[in-house]
Amino acid sequence: MNCFKINPSIMLGGVFSLLLLVMAVAPAFAITLTPDQIQKIQQLSPAEREALAKQAGVSSPEASARSIESPQTVQPRPVSSGPLEGEMTGATSDASQQAQEVAKSAGVDVPVEKVAGTAGADALEVRRAFADFVSESKPLTVNAGNLKQFGYDLFAGSPTTFAPATDVPVPPEYVVGPGDELVVQLFGGKNDQFTLVVDREGVVAFPEVGPVMLAGMSFADAKATLAQQVGEKMIGVTASINMGKLRSIRIFALGEVEQPGSYVVSGLATLSHALLVSGGVKKIGSLRNIQLKRGGQVVAAIDLYDFLLRGDTSGDVRLLPGDVVFVPPIGITVGIAGEVVRPAIYEVGRRTDVSDMIKLAGGFLPKAYRDKALIERINPSGDKSVVGLSLKGKSPNKTQVRNGDIIKVFSALDYEDNPVLLIGNVKRPGKYAWTKGMSLSALLPDQDMLLPETFMDYGLIEREAEGNREPEVIRFKVSELFMKGSEQVDLYLMPRDKVYVFHRAHFREAPQASIAGSVKSPGQYELKKSMRILDLILAAGGTIRSSSFDDAELYRTDPETKEVSISRFSLAAALDGQADANILLQDMDKVVVHSVWEDKQRHTVRIHGEVNNPGEFLFADSEMRVSDLIFAAGSVTEQAYMHKAEITRYEVIDGEKRQTSHLSIDLRDALQGKEQANILLQPYDVLMVRTISNWRSHEQVTLKGEFRFPGTYTVEEGETLEQVIERAGGLTEDAFTQAAVFSRESIRAQQQVNLNESISRLEKDIAQAEITNSTISNREVLDDKQKGLIAAERALAKLREVKPTGRLLVELGSDGKLIGDSTLKLTDGDVLYVPKRPDQVLVMGEVYNQNAMLYRKGMDRDDFIDLAGGTTAMADTDRIYIVRANGYVESGSGWSSNHKIYPGDTIIVPQRLDVFNLLDTTLDWSKVLMQIGIFTASMVTVGIL
Numbered sequence: 001m002n003c004f005k006i007n008p009s010i011m012l013g014g015v016f017s018l019l020l021l022v023m024a025v026a027p028a029f030a031i032t033l034t035p036d037q038i039q040k041i042q043q044l045s046p047a048e049r050e051a052l053a054k055q056a057g058v059s060s061p062e063a064s065a066r067s068i069e070s071p072q073t074v075q076p077r078p079v080s081s082g083p084l085e086g087e088m089t090g091a092t093s094d095a096s097q098q099a100q101e102v103a104k105s106a107g108v109d110v111p112v113e114k115v116a117g118t119a120g121a122d123a124l125e126v127r128r129a130f131a132d133f134v135s136e137s138k139p140l141t142v143n144a145g146n147l148k149q150f151g152y153d154l155f156a157g158s159p160t161t162f163a164p165a166t167d168v169p170v171p172p173e174y175v176v177g178p179g180d181e182l183v184v185q186l187f188g189g190k191n192d193q194f195t196l197v198v199d200r201e202g203v204v205a206f207p208e209v210g211p212v213m214l215a216g217m218s219f220a221d222a223k224a225t226l227a228q229q230v231g232e233k234m235i236g237v238t239a240s241i242n243m244g245k246l247r248s249i250r251i252f253a254l255g256e257v258e259q260p261g262s263y264v265v266s267g268l269a270t271l272s273h274a275l276l277v278s279g280g281v282k283k284i285g286s287l288r289n290i291q292l293k294r295g296g297q298v299v300a301a302i303d304l305y306d307f308l309l310r311g312d313t314s315g316d317v318r319l320l321p322g323d324v325v326f327v328p329p330i331g332i333t334v335g336i337a338g339e340v341v342r343p344a345i346y347e348v349g350r351r352t353d354v355s356d357m358i359k360l361a362g363g364f365l366p367k368a369y370r371d372k373a374l375i376e377r378i379n380p381s382g383d384k385s386v387v388g389l390s391l392k393g394k395s396p397n398k399t400q401v402r403n404g405d406i407i408k409v410f411s412a413l414d415y416e417d418n419p420v421l422l423i424g425n426v427k428r429p430g431k432y433a434w435t436k437g438m439s440l441s442a443l444l445p446d447q448d449m450l451l452p453e454t455f456m457d458y459g460l461i462e463r464e465a466e467g468n469r470e471p472e473v474i475r476f477k478v479s480e481l482f483m484k485g486s487e488q489v490d491l492y493l494m495p496r497d498k499v500y501v502f503h504r505a506h507f508r509e510a511p512q513a514s515i516a517g518s519v520k521s522p523g524q525y526e527l528k529k530s531m532r533i534l535d536l537i538l539a540a541g542g543t544i545r546s547s548s549f550d551d552a553e554l555y556r557t558d559p560e561t562k563e564v565s566i567s568r569f570s571l572a573a574a575l576d577g578q579a580d581a582n583i584l585l586q587d588m589d590k591v592v593v594h595s596v597w598e599d600k601q602r603h604t605v606r607i608h609g610e611v612n613n614p615g616e617f618l619f620a621d622s623e624m625r626v627s628d629l630i631f632a633a634g635s636v637t638e639q640a641y642m643h644k645a646e647i648t649r650y651e652v653i654d655g656e657k658r659q660t661s662h663l664s665i666d667l668r669d670a671l672q673g674k675e676q677a678n679i680l681l682q683p684y685d686v687l688m689v690r691t692i693s694n695w696r697s698h699e700q701v702t703l704k705g706e707f708r709f710p711g712t713y714t715v716e717e718g719e720t721l722e723q724v725i726e727r728a729g730g731l732t733e734d735a736f737t738q739a740a741v742f743s744r745e746s747i748r749a750q751q752q753v754n755l756n757e758s759i760s761r762l763e764k765d766i767a768q769a770e771i772t773n774s775t776i777s778n779r780e781v782l783d784d785k786q787k788g789l790i791a792a793e794r795a796l797a798k799l800r801e802v803k804p805t806g807r808l809l810v811e812l813g814s815d816g817k818l819i820g821d822s823t824l825k826l827t828d829g830d831v832l833y834v835p836k837r838p839d840q841v842l843v844m845g846e847v848y849n850q851n852a853m854l855y856r857k858g859m860d861r862d863d864f865i866d867l868a869g870g871t872t873a874m875a876d877t878d879r880i881y882i883v884r885a886n887g888y889v890e891s892g893s894g895w896s897s898n899h900k901i902y903p904g905d906t907i908i909v910p911q912r913l914d915v916f917n918l919l920d921t922t923l924d925w926s927k928v929l930m931q932i933g934i935f936t937a938s939m940v941t942v943g944i945l
Contacts, residue, residue, distance in 0.1 A: 155280025
């Protein structure tokens with residue numbers, strides 16, 4: 001049985017209309033296909049089938065054709081935002097973000113860095129401690145910007161079919177009607193089995209018993225009636241009666257449902273099935289008063305909140321033929337946000353109070369601040385007001401809510417009454433619980449609590465003063481806490497004290513030494529106790545290959561006078577650990593290691609051209625020849641010209657000017673070691689290896705479609721299209737050469753450039769028009785301008801979707817040769833596609849049903865336009881044009897023009913230009929719209945659409 005019906009021609013046309021780059025979009029419906037229709041769709045590409053299925057609202061055509069007796073998996077369906085969600089909620093920052101903004105406006109820096117017990121980390125300690133105060137201050141704000149309407153996610157997943165499985169038991173109260181099957185098994189005096197179908201008159205024809213009226217009876221009564229008839233008319237025979245196949249019934253889903261209309265469903269379908277089969281309830285429809293109408297009267301109503309909140313399905317009554325499921329508009333809505341279990345927008349009754357809303361929302365979260373809540377309300381006058389509430393206590397709040405109210409339940413503060421915070425160079429920094437009589441020694445019982453390099457002479461307690469809570473500072477010596485008799489310096493702690501223990505680097509800059517020159521990692525390094533030159537070099541990663549192991553320098557800065565002295569030492573001796581060279585370092589010392597290239601000039605030679613690794617190479621002072629340089633560059637490539645290479649040499653004459661000379665050598669002789677060619681090189685020589693004349697990498701072209709041997713062929717320079725077609729065995733008998741499509745990458749690139757220019761021009765004109773429209777005060781003029789602006793933006797969107805094909809229009813004869821005297825020389829990447837003879841004509845643009853239609857001999861342009869429903873009010877009937885299958889364009893001068901149509905042609909009805917001319921722009925709109933149409937028609941011919 002079918003849940004949906006649609007004209008198959010509309011469905012097939014949807015494959016093309018889904019992707020056409022024109023102003024109108026074809027409607028999409030949910031469909032059920034026959035196996036014959038599925039066979040046609042299977043001839044489409046996977047992408048086209050996927051687009052068709054998506055447009056039709058099903059997972060795939062094959063899935064839709066399955067028996068309704070097999071329930072399908074639930075497919076996700078996006079649930080769009082409703083108008084209430086955008087109207088009742090606003091973009092508000094969350095509490096943590098606002099706390100940061102409040103702190104910033106107050107001039108307070110809120111750190112996020114983690115305090116660690118390392119040098120320099122103590123600089124962040126005070127900032128981190130102050131962050132606690134900021135976090136303890138929480139504004140009365142609630143993020144209500146993400147509130148959603150409650151309950152509509154029930155329809156976020158829609159099954160592809162909605163009939164229940166056939167193996168479920170039929171309830172006794174099921175009403176039997178025409179189309180139902182009853183299976184009667186006889187045993188006793190006679191053993192037989194009959195399948196009885198209730199006919200249109202409500203009667204079953206029971207052999208040997210006669211007609212029996214069952215329509216309108218419950219299943220239990222029908223079983224009893226049949227059993228009674230068997231007992232009376234068939235002596236000694238007992239009957240077992242079961243339900244067979246169930247009938248289909250037609251019902252209506254109307255009102256605020258996603259897809260209102262008539263549906264055919266199973267006889268066991270319930271009210272909830274009808275809602276699901278129609279796509280669910282819109283967000284402007286009510287979930288709390290869904291009505292079942294029978295004979296014009298409301299016979300039942302269902303509240304989906306009973307489903308969602310209590311799991312109560314008792315109101316989900318079964319449907320009868322002709323029933324109407326009606327969803328009225330949504331009623332009063334109230335939102336609740338903040339610290340509740342289920343923040344959302346709820347549909348409520350007229351006399352609903354705050355306590356009822358909290359119950360709907362699932363109650364409070366543990367962090368809810370019940371002392372103060374707010375209702376944001378829109379008054380009848382249109383302005384907004386705020387109503388304060390207290391949710392504290394056991395008695396419910398009976399404050400009545402109104403339509404559009406938002407209740408905000410705030411979060412409690414993170415304020416803590418009794419923490420003590422330990423910060424700094426300790427092993428276990430963090431928060432500790434304060435107890436009465438707690439002392440500093442209880443927090444720091446011994447030195448094992450401290451990290452290395454703790455500054456023992458100074459510690460700090462930050463405490464909130466009584467009365468004004470201003471911070472006051474209490475100093476102590478850390479070292480005295482661990483001495484005998486430390487009770488005299490021990491301090492009692494108060495709630496919310498912050499105890500700081502500092503690293504020694506917090507009070508003095510750490511000593512450093514630096515190293516520069518020919519080492520792996522030059523830079524500054526922390527100076528450790530008893531650190532020497534060898535230690536510093538090793539800390540810098542050691543020396544490198546070019547390091548000079550002779551003299552190095554040590555620059556030393558006097559700590560008092562700041563004067564710098566220099567001393568030289570042997571790097572080799574220092575690395576060997578000799579005491580006179582491996583000097584003990586001091587603060588601000590700098591070691592410089594030299595490179596061997598500082599004493600000698602580094603000469604290079606270059607090679608470029610047809611070698612595997614061209615570039616600059618170090619010149620060897622010993623006898624470096626041409627062959628040495630070539631081998632250093634990875635040898636020559638296969639396209640190298642071996643008979644003649646060129647060396648460019650630079651010489652300085654008398655130290656006054658540079659002279660350039662060019663030497664020619666035989667490269668083959670040079671590689672064979674012949675001295676007259678394999679000459680000695682000089683510094684800065686440049687060797688150029690030429691390329692063989694007319695060398696070309698292999699180029700390929702592709703032949704697709706109706707060729708005897710289609711595929712990719714390698715071509716030589718000057719080879720023509722006709723020659724490659726001959727190599728491919730020529731064309732098949734089914735080849736339709738009038739629709740041959742030849743594409744070239746260079747043409748596609750140029751088309752893309754032209755298209756980008758049109759898009760850029762159109763964007764500028766639209767931006768200028770928006771600025772101009774903002775200054776127009778006349779409402780009628782502004783409305784006209786806005787129409788043109790909307791049409792232009794729509795055209796811009798379609799123009800951005802256009803993908804150039806690089807098509808070169810060719811006329812190919814049935815023998816595979818170009819018509820006329822022209823020849824076409826091929827280049828790399830060329831593609832020729834010759835399709836089979838098409839049997840369709842495509843109508844696009846301003847018609848009521850954009851579609852591909854079966855070609856009919858003798859029909860002209862106007863006939864096909866009439867089949868597409870005729871032109872729309874926006875059509876420009878004077879500029880209708882035809883894109884032929886070979887890519888050529890023909891246009892007529894009027895609606896009465898009679899144009900012959902051939903298979904594969906595309907008829908394009910453009911939009912009226914007077915709409916676009918409202919933009920006051922010099923843009924040639926006829927060219928823009930025709931460009932869209934021609935590109936789209938070309939894509940259809942190539943097979944993209």
